[in-house]
Amino acid sequence: IVSEHWFKxxxxxxxxxxxxxxxxxxxxxxxxxxxxxxxxxxxxxFDIVVLPNANTDVPKRTKDGREMAWRSHANQLGQDTRSELxxxxxxxxxxxxxxxxxxxxxxxxTEKGYVIARVLxxxxxxxxxxTLTSDKVPKLSQEIQDGAYTFAASTGCLVQATDAxxxxxxxxxxxxxxxxxxxxxxxxxxxxxxxxxxxxxEPVGASIAPGDSFSWFDxxxxxxxxxxxxxxxxxxxxxxxxxxxxxxxxxxxxxxxxEDEEQRHAAGILGQIKSALQxxxxxxVRVCAQFEGWENYAESGHLVIRISNKSE
Numbered sequence: 462i463v464s465e466h467w468f469k470x471x472x473x474x475x476x477x478x479x480x481x482x483x484x485x486x487x488x489x490x491x492x493x494x495x496x497x498x499x500x501x502x503x504x505x506x507f508d509i510v511v512l513p514n515a516n517t518d519v520p521k522r523t524k525d526g527r528e529m530a531w532r533s534h535a536n537q538l539g540q541d542t543r544s545e546l547x548x549x550x551x552x553x554x555x556x557x558x559x560x561x562x563x564x565x566x567x568x569x570x571t572e573k574g575y576v577i578a579r580v581l582x583x584x585x586x587x588x589x590x591x592t593l594t595s596d597k598v599p600k601l602s603q604e605i606q607d608g609a610y611t612f613a614a615s616t617g618c619l620v621q622a623t624d625a626x627x628x629x630x631x632x633x634x635x636x637x638x639x640x641x642x643x644x645x646x647x648x649x650x651x652x653x654x655x656x657x658x659x660x661x662x663e664p665v666g667a668s669i670a671p672g673d674s675f676s677w678f679d680x681x682x683x684x685x686x687x688x689x690x691x692x693x694x695x696x697x698x699x700x701x702x703x704x705x706x707x708x709x710x711x712x713x714x715x716x717x718x719x720e721d722e723e724q725r726h727a728a729g730i731l732g733q734i735k736s737a738l739q740x741x742x743x744x745x746v747r748v749c750a751q752f753e754g755w756e757n758y759a760e761s762g763h764l765v766i767r768i769s770n771k772s773e
Contacts (some may be wrong), residue, residue, distance in 0.1 A: 462563045466510070466518050467571060469557035476580070478550045479613050479763070483579035484509060486533040486558060489572040505562045505569035507533040509576075512555040513705065520557075521549065524709055530559065551707060613763040614746070620757045622675070622750040632759060634683060634745035635766065643738045648714035648767040649731065651678055651746055652707035655759040657698040668700045676757040678710060679747040680764075682737055691737050692747070693730055703760055714767075 486507055510520045511529040521529040529549050550556075556576065562569040614633040622628045638646075657669075657676035674697035681692045695710030713731040717724035734744070746764055750757040 462561055464508075464559050464561040467507075467558045467560045467574065469512065469515075469555050470576070472515050472553045472555055473550060475552045477578070478552045478554070479611050480580045481550065481578050483577075484556070485577045486574065487577065488574035490560075490570060490574070504564050504567040505560075507574075508559040508561065509533050510557040510559045511549050512557050514553055515555050518557070521554070521706060523549075533558075610766050610768060611763045612766065614759070614761060617761065618748045618757075618759045620748045620750045622752055622755045624753055625751065627749060627751045629679075629747050629749040631681075631683070632746045632748050632762065633764070634743045635764065637741050637743050638738060640740045642768060643735060643740070645769040646731075646735055646738075646766065647716065647769050648712065648765075649680060649734065649744065650712045650714075650765045651680060651695040651710035651762065652765065653678060653696075653710070653759055653762040654703050654707050655698055655757060655762070656701050656703055657750075657758075658754060658756040659701040671697055671699060674698055675751045675755045677749050678757075678759075678762075679749060680710075680713070680734070681745050681747050682734070683743045683745045684739075684741075691733075693734065695746075698757060707761070707763070 486509055488507060490507075508530045510531075512518065513521050523529060558574060558576065560569050560571055612633065612635050618630055618632045620628050620630055655676075655678075657674060676698040678695040678697075679692045680695050693713070696708065711727055711730075712724075713727050713734065714724075715728050715731045715735075717728040738744075744764070744766070746762060748757050748759050
């Protein structure tokens, strides 16, 4: 494959990263105009790529090493890819357009192109509106239609344990959910930049096995701001230093029901979450630590929720 980054955005602002709900690439382009076997399809195409910052052309990668690039179109009608691309965007990232061609004789000629992004006029949710300072339960924005939506923490959170007693704090939440939004819920995933404790003399970036960590994040259901109904583990802190990118928690996605055993289990948990939710409840992120010396320092985080545009 021969690829070249054609053009890219400026580093993303907080407002764009947290409010964008649609991205679409439009191009004035064509291939070489001939093919020995048209039935094999087109081998020139465009990708939307997420770069860590403006100083590199190397795409970001997921935790499992997959390149953060999504096929836009192959010199034909563009499309909107919302369920995964938007969940990966963070403040300071850059959106790039990559033009590609493959196999001998194939050429991708580009004349002009532009990216259209739909951005809401305000954050979908501000945590302080409910969990910190107000008794008024906020409602879902009227602008929500479908796709992936991000609920971001406005502050960091530190939890420190002194003994075997579980120490935890509610970090941030979604708005109160309606019966319609509960029925349309398709996936939930938490992303955090966080670490466990760092002791004197301990090397930066020291890591441990998942089963050895007592610093973790839960996805919980709240009936009201002071109550905890049900709890599901999202992920544990495995390093003592903040990573360059947010670490993803488990993806609870009902569409993974036909995948491997671990993914089917995650799909089952999403079913449990939907079954447990009642109108007026909220989904919240809880920061936890347990046993003497353990802490959970969460610098930033965002909860991504995918909502269908069709009720069940």
